[in-house]
Amino acid sequence: MRIGNGFDVHAFGEGDHVTLGGTRIAHARGLVAHSDGDVVIHALCDAIFGALALGDIGKHFPPSDQRWRHADSRQFLRHAASLMAQRGYALCNADVTVVCESPKIGPHAQAMRENLADDLGCRLDQVSIKATTTEKLGFTGREEGIAAQASVLLVER
Ligand SMILES: Nc1ccn([C@@H]2O[C@H](COP(=O)(O)O)[C@@H](O)[C@H]2O)c(=O)n1
Numbered sequence: 208m209r210i211g212n213g214f215d216v217h218a219f220g221e222g223d224h225v226t227l228g229g230t231r232i233a234h235a236r237g238l239v240a241h242s243d244g245d246v247v248i249h250a251l252c253d254a255i256f257g258a259l260a261l262g263d264i265g266k267h268f269p270p271s272d273q274r275w276r277h278a279d280s281r282q283f284l285r286h287a288a289s290l291m292a293q294r295g296y297a298l299c300n301a302d303v304t305v306v307c308e309s310p311k312i313g314p315h316a317q318a319m320r321e322n323l324a325d326d327l328g329c330r331l332d333q334v335s336i337k338a339t340t341t342e343k344l345g346f347t348g349r350e351e352g353i354a355a356q357a358s359v360l361l362v363e364r
């Protein structure tokens with residue numbers, strides 16, 4: 208059994224939507240990133256890479272590599288899932304907390320879980336998405352960006 212955790216932040220910038228957990232959510236601002244800025248998937252990838260002691264997302268998909276410019280982060284998650292399987296592990300469960308005042312995540316949580324379960328090749332009940340504000344405190348409270356934190360447990364196949 209192996210445990211991993213991941214954390215990611217992206218700042219708000221110009222745009223009319225954010226992509227979280229592979230789900231496009233209309234919003235007054237976008238997220239500044241090399242890829243699509245999907246903090247949910249980036250945190251989840253880092254949790255998986257961490258559990259496998261395989262470094263972090265920037266090692267696998269360097270921000271200096273133009274291939275990942277505006278990339279769909281779901282391909283990062285599918286890659287992490289394939290490395291997990293190659294090394295003889297399967298996901299027991301993943302739990303993600305999204306931290307932002309807005310957008311509200313609740314109405315999109317089911318769609319996000321479905322995307323993540325598809326990419327991870329697991330059941331829906333193995334993937335949890337939660338959200339919290341920081342009660343207007345700190346950078347998320349000032350709506351300067353979105354943070355996500357992920358935990359995973361991997362089991363031998
Ligand atoms: N971006 C968010 C933030 C929160 N939620 C939901 O609201 C509940 C209350 O949030 P608090 O920060 O006041 O505890 C939280 O438990 C989530 O269900 C959300 O959907 N999107």
Ligand SMILES: C[C@@]1(CO)OP(=O)(O)OP(=O)(O)OC[C@H]1O
Nearest residue numbers: 240241242264265268269270275
């Ligand atoms: C995802 C990558 C891809 O180049 O770039 P960003 O979209 O900027 O996201 P970050 O969370 O900073 O992780 C680093 C990179 O791997």
